Amino acid sequence: MFEITPTTRLRKSPFFNSTVKAGVKGFQPYNNMLMPTGYGDPDAEYWRLLNGVSQWDVAVERQVELKGPDAAQLAQILSPRDLTKCVPQQGKYVALCDHRGTIINDPILLKLDEDRFWFSIADSNILFWARAVAAERGLNVEVCEPDVSPMAVQGPKAEDVIASIFGDWVRELKYFWFKETEINGIPVAVARSGWSKQGGFELYLMDGSRGDELWSLVEEAGKPWGIGPGNPNTTERIESGLLSWGGDTDDFTNPFEVRMEKYVDLDVPDDVVGIQALRRIADEGPKRHQLGIVMEGEALTAAHGQLHDIMQDGEKVGDVTCGIWSRRMEKNIGFALVSRKCSAGETVSVMKNGNNVAATLVELPFY
Amino acid sequence: MFEITPTTRLRKSPFFNSTVKAGVKGFQPYNNMLMPTGYGDPDAEYWRLLNGVSQWDVAVERQVELKGPDAAQLAQILSPRDLTKCVPQQGKYVALCDHRGTIINDPILLKLDEDRFWFSIADSNILFWARAVAAERGLNVEVCEPDVSPMAVQGPKAEDVIASIFGDWVRELKYFWFKETEINGIPVAVARSGWSKQGGFELYLMDGSRGDELWSLVEEAGKPWGIGPGNPNTTERIESGLLSWGGDTDDFTNPFEVRMEKYVDLDVPDDVVGIQALRRIADEGPKRHQLGIVMEGEALTAAHGQLHDIMQDGEKVGDVTCGIWSRRMEKNIGFALVSRKCSAGETVSVMKNGNNVAATLVELPFY
Numbered sequence: 001m002f003e004i005t006p007t008t009r010l011r012k013s014p015f016f017n018s019t020v021k022a023g024v025k026g027f028q029p030y031n032n033m034l035m036p037t038g039y040g041d042p043d044a045e046y047w048r049l050l051n052g053v054s055q056w057d058v059a060v061e062r063q064v065e066l067k068g069p070d071a072a073q074l075a076q077i078l079s080p081r082d083l084t085k086c087v088p089q090q091g092k093y094v095a096l097c098d099h100r101g102t103i104i105n106d107p108i109l110l111k112l113d114e115d116r117f118w119f120s121i122a123d124s125n126i127l128f129w130a131r132a133v134a135a136e137r138g139l140n141v142e143v144c145e146p147d148v149s150p151m152a153v154q155g156p157k158a159e160d161v162i163a164s165i166f167g168d169w170v171r172e173l174k175y176f177w178f179k180e181t182e183i184n185g186i187p188v189a190v191a192r193s194g195w196s197k198q199g200g201f202e203l204y205l206m207d208g209s210r211g212d213e214l215w216s217l218v219e220e221a222g223k224p225w226g227i228g229p230g231n232p233n234t235t236e237r238i239e240s241g242l243l244s245w246g247g248d249t250d251d252f253t254n255p256f257e258v259r260m261e262k263y264v265d266l267d268v269p270d271d272v273v274g275i276q277a278l279r280r281i282a283d284e285g286p287k288r289h290q291l292g293i294v295m296e297g298e299a300l301t302a303a304h305g306q307l308h309d310i311m312q313d314g315e316k317v318g319d320v321t322c323g324i325w326s327r328r329m330e331k332n333i334g335f336a337l338v339s340r341k342c343s344a345g346e347t348v349s350v351m352k353n354g355n356n357v358a359a360t361l362v363e364l365p366f367y
Numbered sequence: 368m369f370e371i372t373p374t375t376r377l378r379k380s381p382f383f384n385s386t387v388k389a390g391v392k393g394f395q396p397y398n399n400m401l402m403p404t405g406y407g408d409p410d411a412e413y414w415r416l417l418n419g420v421s422q423w424d425v426a427v428e429r430q431v432e433l434k435g436p437d438a439a440q441l442a443q444i445l446s447p448r449d450l451t452k453c454v455p456q457q458g459k460y461v462a463l464c465d466h467r468g469t470i471i472n473d474p475i476l477l478k479l480d481e482d483r484f485w486f487s488i489a490d491s492n493i494l495f496w497a498r499a500v501a502a503e504r505g506l507n508v509e510v511c512e513p514d515v516s517p518m519a520v521q522g523p524k525a526e527d528v529i530a531s532i533f534g535d536w537v538r539e540l541k542y543f544w545f546k547e548t549e550i551n552g553i554p555v556a557v558a559r560s561g562w563s564k565q566g567g568f569e570l571y572l573m574d575g576s577r578g579d580e581l582w583s584l585v586e587e588a589g590k591p592w593g594i595g596p597g598n599p600n601t602t603e604r605i606e607s608g609l610l611s612w613g614g615d616t617d618d619f620t621n622p623f624e625v626r627m628e629k630y631v632d633l634d635v636p637d638d639v640v641g642i643q644a645l646r647r648i649a650d651e652g653p654k655r656h657q658l659g660i661v662m663e664g665e666a667l668t669a670a671h672g673q674l675h676d677i678m679q680d681g682e683k684v685g686d687v688t689c690g691i692w693s694r695r696m697e698k699n700i701g702f703a704l705v706s707r708k709c710s711a712g713e714t715v716s717v718m719k720n721g722n723n724v725a726a727t728l729v730e731l732p733f734y
Binding site for chain 1: 375393401471492496498499500511640689
């Protein structure tokens with residue numbers, strides 16, 4: 001553990017002061033901003049997400065806005081998923097790919113209007129990417145990063161908290177759908193989404209000067225349900241089988257290797273970036289797939305942090321891409337990106353610091 | 368100050384263990400890796416760079432390699448600087464721009480061969496950018512991140528240290544030129560370069576498994592000259608007027624605003640990304656320019672960290688983009704990105720936490 005401080009190159013979130021007040025202990029850089037990684041009580045933070053309601057600063061999920069006459073065309077060109085039926089106030093999970101069919105981000109696409117879209121992105125530079133493709137194709141579209149910063153409210157009691165603030169209409173929101181509204185004059189888009197499988201919402205703050213105000217408002221409203229601070233929870237996301245782009249993927253990972261085939265439509269137009277490569281990969285069959293892995297040995301005390309080789313019959317067959325002690329299973333679990341020759345149920349070994357750790361491949365998700 | 372740890376998304380450098388052994392105290396994220404920011408004695412680290420020799424882990428300066436029949440064409444398309452006279456083993460400082468003429472990175476371009484180049488990059492994703500442009504233009508070139516990790520040896524005694532390791536030929540190397548060689552079987556490119564104005568070299572390690580070995584070798588060789596650990600030094604780089612891309616630049620900064628006009632050749636071919644915009648900006652005249660700023664008030668104890676408004680006659684005229692206590696001047700200094708209406712010698716005020724701080728604009732560099 002080492003020290004880190006915000007700078008002009010590593011920006012603060014609009015909720016930064018609130019998270020400091022709430023006792024944040026560490027950060028991870030993400031899209032050149034600081035994302036909280038914990039508030040000092042991992043057990044309480046985990047069970048609060050599973051049984052109650054948790055409030056997260058996820059302003060690092062930056063929005064890349066496409067705006068103008070060709071915005072819809074650009075959104076489709078960048079997304080190998082059929083968007084023709086997507087309507088305003090609807091969101092869709094998409095796998096942005098490069099021309100080789102490699103996943104370069106897995107954002108939520110939010111359609112605000114026929115000529116305005118946001119990619120709510122994972123940790124890679126899609127602003128430059130979208131601008132390069134738009135300009136090279138001569139499209140009439142502006143690509144920018146608007147003043148929009150998501151806060152997540154996650155957990156089984158999140159709906160009650162959000163309904164108490166915005167009204168019962170939020171209970172009718174379908175997954176990934178959203179509505180632009182305001183609270184105390186603070187402009188927000190309320191979406192049913194979030195990087196956990198415990199249910200919840202994301203509030204897209206559309207005025208960065210009012211972050212602490214929105215944080216307090218949610219904190220106050222959530223008190224009857226015991227709300228407390230949290231952040232994207234490594235244990236829960238691994239148990240739930242949620243992908244971390246850039247962690248569980250590498251410079252050669254395609255969507256078929258990491259359980260994203262249902263988000264790829266091979267019949268999108270030929271001008272969609274990467275679609276030719278994806279059709280070829282689908283045809284030939286991908287070489288790797290993503291499974292769960294259960295590992296022996298002492299409890300992992302923090303996020304596993306580094307790749308480890310997976311061996312079978314004296315041969316490297318893949319990598320452990322994440323690992324953690326599961327509080328629910330009381331076992332070490334992780335994701336394995338392995339050769340298609342390997343199947344769930346098989347035993348393997350994991351090389352850690354020169355030692356062999358016995359492990360079993362299993363289906364994902366764990367829950 | 369908060370905690371940070373390496374993960375699969377935030378990679379360690381090949382020199383990581385050596386820097387931990389040397390007592391590294393903090394890191395900054397940079398290109399999804401950890402860059403050391405200090406070893407606990409800022410005074411000694413500063414004066415060692417100015418008067419002696421300092422050893423830096425700058426593996427975060429990732430290389431984006433262009434390789435293949437169209438590599439030279441792509442290098443030129445991405446760089447608004449005439450590269451026709453660049454020869455193998457020569458490097459050039461370039462301002463990569465997007466189609467609007469905005470600087471998106473300021474790397475050193477190293478020409479390894481007629482069909483192989485590296486961009487040794489600042490903190491933004493040029494891998495995706497170069498791949499997008501190459502693929503959209505149908506160029507026959509592979510764009511990848513090779514296993515190359517620079518270590519810098521900086522300071523007036525750096526040449527003696529590097530010569531003692533590699534031989535006296537290094538004394539003849541011209542600025543930004545380099546040579547591929549090896550030491551104890553470790554493949555390295557030795558370049559006269561580095562992000563300070565105290566002179567020095569960068570060793571581009573070409574085998575990530577041998578980082579600690581190369582670190583020890585330089586540490587041992589440097590002992591007679593009192594070598595010690597350091598890192599890109601905020602105080603020295605501000606005093607020396609060196610640009611920090613992403614800190615001193617924003618999403619609208621063009622090369623003419625930040626003293627980079629000498630690296631832009633307006634007569635490069637029309638297919639160079641951004642050249643039309645740059646010609647237009649040159650023609651109309653840029654709206655801002657970069658000056659130094661000397662600020663009153665108590666000594667800034669660490670990197671200034673955040674943008675502050677610069678006011679003149681009750682109007683915002685620009686931003687302070689970096690600031691630090693200068694050990695040589697014994698004053699608070701920084702960079703000002705201000706309207707062309709403002710000139711060196713004028714007094715302004717800087718808004719800091721609601722207070723007005725008196726300040727004077729000056730020419731750059733300070734030294």
